[in-house]
Amino acid sequence: MVRIRLRYLAPAIALLLTAIGGACSSEIAVNGSCAIDPNPELACGLASDGAFDPSLGLVGYSCTGKARPDEQATYSEGIPSGIMCADRGAVGSEGKQGYCCTTATTQCAYNPVSDCEAPTYGYQCYGANRPESVNTAIYCGQGIREENLINYCCSGTLQPDGCLQSDAVRCSPRLSGWTCSGQNRPRAEQLGANKSRADTYHLLCPVPTPAPNPVYNNYCCYPSALVPIGGSCVQHPSVPGCAPGRFGFACYGPDRPEENYLPMRCPEPGFPGRSAEGYPATLYCCDFK
Amino acid sequence: MSLRERLLRVARDFWVATFFLLFVPACGGQAIAELTYVCGTVPPSAPAPGVCGAGDPLLPPEPTLPTDVCQTLTSDKSFPDENNLDTARMQAALTGCKGRTVKLVSNGHNNAFVAGHLNVESVILWVDAGTTLYASRNAELYQKTGSCGLPGINDSGACQDFITLSGTRPGIVGDGIIDGQAGEPLVGHDYSWWQLSGALRAINGSIGNPTLINTASNTSGVLLYRITLHDSPKFHVKLTSVPPNGICERKGDGYIVWGITILTPRRNMNSQGLFMTPHFARNTDGVDPGTTDIATCGVIACNTISTGDDQIAIKGGHWVSDLIIAHNHFGTGHGMSIGSETYGKHTEGSVTHRGVEKVMVYDLTIDADSRPVGHDSSTADSNGIRVKSDPSRGGLVTDITFSDICMRDQANAILISTAYNPLFPGNMIPEFGRLTFENIRHVSCMELKQPVVTLEGFSARARAGPIKLDNVVIDNIGPGAVAAEFADIHLGPGRTNFVPGGPGVVLVNEMTGNGPPKECKFPKLPAPELPPDWLR
Numbered sequence: 001m002v003r004i005r006l007r008y009l010a011p012a013i014a015l016l017l018t019a020i021g022g023a024c025s026s027e028i029a030v031n032g033s034c035a036i037d038p039n040p041e042l043a044c045g046l047a048s049d050g051a052f053d054p055s056l057g058l059v060g061y062s063c064t065g066k067a068r069p070d071e072q073a074t075y076s077e078g079i080p081s082g083i084m085c086a087d088r089g090a091v092g093s094e095g096k097q098g099y100c101c102t103t104a105t106t107q108c109a110y111n112p113v114s115d116c117e118a119p120t121y122g123y124q125c126y127g128a129n130r131p132e133s134v135n136t137a138i139y140c141g142q143g144i145r146e147e148n149l150i151n152y153c154c155s156g157t158l159q160p161d162g163c164l165q166s167d168a169v170r171c172s173p174r175l176s177g178w179t180c181s182g183q184n185r186p187r188a189e190q191l192g193a194n195k196s197r198a199d200t201y202h203l204l205c206p207v208p209t210p211a212p213n214p215v216y217n218n219y220c221c222y223p224s225a226l227v228p229i230g231g232s233c234v235q236h237p238s239v240p241g242c243a244p245g246r247f248g249f250a251c252y253g254p255d256r257p258e259e260n261y262l263p264m265r266c267p268e269p270g271f272p273g274r275s276a277e278g279y280p281a282t283l284y285c286c287d288f289k
Numbered sequence: 290m291s292l293r294e295r296l297l298r299v300a301r302d303f304w305v306a307t308f309f310l311l312f313v314p315a316c317g318g319q320a321i322a323e324l325t326y327v328c329g330t331v332p333p334s335a336p337a338p339g340v341c342g343a344g345d346p347l348l349p350p351e352p353t354l355p356t357d358v359c360q361t362l363t364s365d366k367s368f369p370d371e372n373n374l375d376t377a378r379m380q381a382a383l384t385g386c387k388g389r390t391v392k393l394v395s396n397g398h399n400n401a402f403v404a405g406h407l408n409v410e411s412v413i414l415w416v417d418a419g420t421t422l423y424a425s426r427n428a429e430l431y432q433k434t435g436s437c438g439l440p441g442i443n444d445s446g447a448c449q450d451f452i453t454l455s456g457t458r459p460g461i462v463g464d465g466i467i468d469g470q471a472g473e474p475l476v477g478h479d480y481s482w483w484q485l486s487g488a489l490r491a492i493n494g495s496i497g498n499p500t501l502i503n504t505a506s507n508t509s510g511v512l513l514y515r516i517t518l519h520d521s522p523k524f525h526v527k528l529t530s531v532p533p534n535g536i537c538e539r540k541g542d543g544y545i546v547w548g549i550t551i552l553t554p555r556r557n558m559n560s561q562g563l564f565m566t567p568h569f570a571r572n573t574d575g576v577d578p579g580t581t582d583i584a585t586c587g588v589i590a591c592n593t594i595s596t597g598d599d600q601i602a603i604k605g606g607h608w609v610s611d612l613i614i615a616h617n618h619f620g621t622g623h624g625m626s627i628g629s630e631t632y633g634k635h636t637e638g639s640v641t642h643r644g645v646e647k648v649m650v651y652d653l654t655i656d657a658d659s660r661p662v663g664h665d666s667s668t669a670d671s672n673g674i675r676v677k678s679d680p681s682r683g684g685l686v687t688d689i690t691f692s693d694i695c696m697r698d699q700a701n702a703i704l705i706s707t708a709y710n711p712l713f714p715g716n717m718i719p720e721f722g723r724l725t726f727e728n729i730r731h732v733s734c735m736e737l738k739q740p741v742v743t744l745e746g747f748s749a750r751a752r753a754g755p756i757k758l759d760n761v762v763i764d765n766i767g768p769g770a771v772a773a774e775f776a777d778i779h780l781g782p783g784r785t786n787f788v789p790g791g792p793g794v795v796l797v798n799e800m801t802g803n804g805p806p807k808e809c810k811f812p813k814l815p816a817p818e819l820p821p822d823w824l825r
Contacts, residue, residue: 047750048750053749055749055793056749056750057749057792104792127711128706128708128711129708129711129774130679130680130708130711130714132680132714132747132748133707133708133747133748133775134748136748136749136750139714140714141714142712142713142714143711143712143713143714144712145712150711150712172435173433173434173435174434174435174436174442174444174447189681189712189713189714223442223444261441262439262440262441262442263436263439263441263442
């Protein structure tokens, strides 16, 4: 619980420190600054016919250094408040970064300490509206609930999925086949609309099997299982010695993967190692039964 | 909860309600709109055949029971004996009687049939009055992927249906009962279908339990008439059906659901002493048109539905069009819903149809029934009218009319939401078009919380509407209980007792009338059996 609360507070603390730093020193000059920029290169607030549509509530900014227009977000009674910006890349010839931002404050806060992988960046939002609802220029991935807030990783450009659910990958009827490029791994959000209640985040996927095209890997994944409260086993995509098609796990506690994921059978005993996140754990290599 | 605790709770609720009734309207700074507690029920409405819907010019004539019985099967048991299944003889009769009718009848105390998966292809199954067809509790009889009946597996396709309708003009009729037994332990296990489903609640997972009655793709002319359904392991009825000749000459040519009763759970307590609540009966939608494939030209009329999920959910994952939902009464459930899948596309020649369109819902009561729904229920456990989708599954919903609808004690009276699940991304942005609400009333009896109205489009670029509100009166509503955004809303001509506003809302107020709100009476609905020693 303490860990969760610290995670919950982290963006607010980071924002607070940023604000304090900004107020008490001349760091702004080092970090840069932002200003409203009507530059049409930003293509901000345009309707589908290309004309400016003020009802979209968007305005362009350009920033120097590492500054962002949305850094001044705040939290009031746990509810974030700030503008939301879609990055537009470099604008002009002075190395400025462009953004397309909401004119009104939203119930989202830019999260400077998110886990999002570049080029995406994080927002922490309150309420049912996805970020795309308030800023039509932004694209965000699957939301992840964190108590009353939802964390999103977003970008001003649509990010490729990297994985495609594929019937061409031969799997047991209880597993779903996937083809992924590079190091991408299947995510439940990519199940798409064909699953009425695919409202879960986790997919349990094995060590990948190389696809005929070496750029891709194949996976046979297990739609999320119930993990009992207190279960300590998490999936580990690269347990040493775990062959392609088998499922790797790292257990932090004394429980075994079979206890957490009922269709799993782990014939070999566990051995000490580290989880994918780098923590000491007992590692297992298991099969789906 | 002990009897004493229950009595104390009733007394507490009574005094709290009395306090609000007597004092709050008088001393509050702001008047509470239209707060006139409407409790009680009128006598059971179960009309004699031929009465409900009679004279409604939009409906076809009420169906009739078949006269062409091909085989009559007589029960040889008085309880659902898992060691004496009727699957083989029933399936043989159904297969041999295509185009005609198979009738199940009782013989004195022997009034039960029990079976595993059944195909009802181009044949009518008639369950006679006093006779019950039980779905076997043996999960292996429904096995499809190997996961059927296993806990902790989010595999929605794991089991076969109990009954699959297919072919031309299949049907299930009669005054008998089909009981899914989903609250009872499975054969060889100490858990039930509902416990399997409940175990996935925390991850919003979907258990692969059998659907009680499903329809295969390319089915036409489905009929469900007067049958009573209890305790489905998952959805009760999934409808996929079109007119046999492909032409919707009159509503009902595609499918008719008329005069059926769904009551789930059937009992307040199962044979193991476990409390059965609608909340416990997870994912037990009543009637869902369009789930498996397209559904057109349908009529759902004169039915009574109390269950643990949406009483009716129109699924637009393929295409649903030309549907009348009339003269129905709902008890517990998650609402008269459209969605959340609305992304469907269906191409006929050069025309592509989409989502959900041309639906009329009228003469409906939705009564939360003051029944407890379970200790861990949420606001989703009692809803009135819902149109729901999100960008992972959104599409077109238009030309929908809700009229002459009475609701009582719902948490969400009206919910138009394009953010049903904000977690999932996607580029299938919901397109909610013409949605009309006429002569709608929500009243309060036991519920002290204000009912909520939500009218929300997706964004400034993807607005909802026009949403027309004409004589929509929600008792006990206040400004804080109305949420609206990105929507074009038209008020009038009849009075609506709230004014939606919010970001991106364009409001046209043409209210001219000040007539009375719709008068509401709620019929006494079938209720679960109480344990024998409980107070009544």
